[in-house]
Amino acid sequence: xxxxxxxxxxxxxxxxxxxxxxxxxxxxxxxxxxxxxxxxxxxxxxxxxxxxxxxxxxxxxxxxxxxxxxxxxxxxxxxxxxxxxxxxxxxxxxxxxxxxxxxxxxxxxxxxxxxxxxxxxxxxxxxxxxxxxxxxxxxxxxxxxxxxxxxxxxxxxxxxxxxxxxxxxxxxxxxxxxxxxxxxxxxxxx
Amino acid sequence: xxxxxxxxxxxxxxxxxxxxxxxxxxxxxxxxxxxxxxxxxxxxxxxxxxxxxxxxxxxxxxxxxxxxxxxxxxxxxxxxxxxxxxxx
Numbered sequence: 313x314x315x316x317x318x319x320x321x322x323x324x325x326x327x328x329x330x331x332x333x334x335x336x337x338x339x340x341x342x343x344x345x346x347x348x349x350x351x352x353x354x355x356x357x358x359x360x361x362x363x364x365x366x367x368x369x370x371x372x373x374x375x376x377x378x379x380x381x382x383x384x385x386x387x388x389x390x391x392x393x394x395x396x397x398x399x400x401x402x403x404x405x406x407x408x409x410x411x412x413x414x415x416x417x418x419x420x421x422x423x424x425x426x427x428x429x430x431x432x433x434x435x436x437x438x439x440x441x442x443x444x445x446x447x448x449x450x451x452x453x454x455x456x457x458x459x460x461x462x463x464x465x466x467x468x469x470x471x472x473x474x475x476x477x478x479x480x481x482x483x484x485x486x487x488x489x490x491x492x493x494x495x496x497x498x499x500x501x502x
Numbered sequence: 503x504x505x506x507x508x509x510x511x512x513x514x515x516x517x518x519x520x521x522x523x524x525x526x527x528x529x530x531x532x533x534x535x536x537x538x539x540x541x542x543x544x545x546x547x548x549x550x551x552x553x554x555x556x557x558x559x560x561x562x563x564x565x566x567x568x569x570x571x572x573x574x575x576x577x578x579x580x581x582x583x584x585x586x587x588x589x590x
Contacts, residue, residue, distance in 0.1 A: 390564045391566070438517060438518065454562060455517070460561070
């Protein structure tokens, strides 16, 4: 098994940056626990539901709400695609009806929190992320500086942002630069 | 500004999408041997003033191909459906 090294390991420097006072933004990262995409064709819903059932998830869910069962989280990102984290190795579930793809090394996770987290998101995405519309448990796919990302709201002001690993360092800089006016606290890798 | 109501992701800004061309064009039958229909299919497009059906790709969202009705005069956007459903 190849060790997954975060592209943020050289830039995620713990410390306090930017404006004085209480830090409005808290940034960090954590290792992704096996991230797989399952995709299919005409019989996708049946094939995917069987696999998700094995993982403890009942049904595919909708396109806006994450499904959680224990350590497993699933996001239905398209009619015939589901992204799953914490599911272990799914190689054995590949079939003519279900394509499985290991994306564990292809995505990097940025943790975003703090009382100004929604303000920062509002600055850099074109989607309504106010608390009334983007609630804990919801997710959305959008672009940040032209890079496609998945944003999962895991708390009132806490978000996990899955970004392509090849763009992680650039997006990290975008987050940091926009966070400085709010006061930035960077945590170490979780 | 154009906002497109993606059936998967919801109402989104045009900047998340890529224009994919005229959705009213139909490919000739594969056994079509005349050059004219193939030339028209590849090169010839109408330039309508008013409502038009277009392909758009939600490249920074669900990555689905969509068929969007757009008014070329006012940029008003009408219905938006998954291209796979329109083709069925």
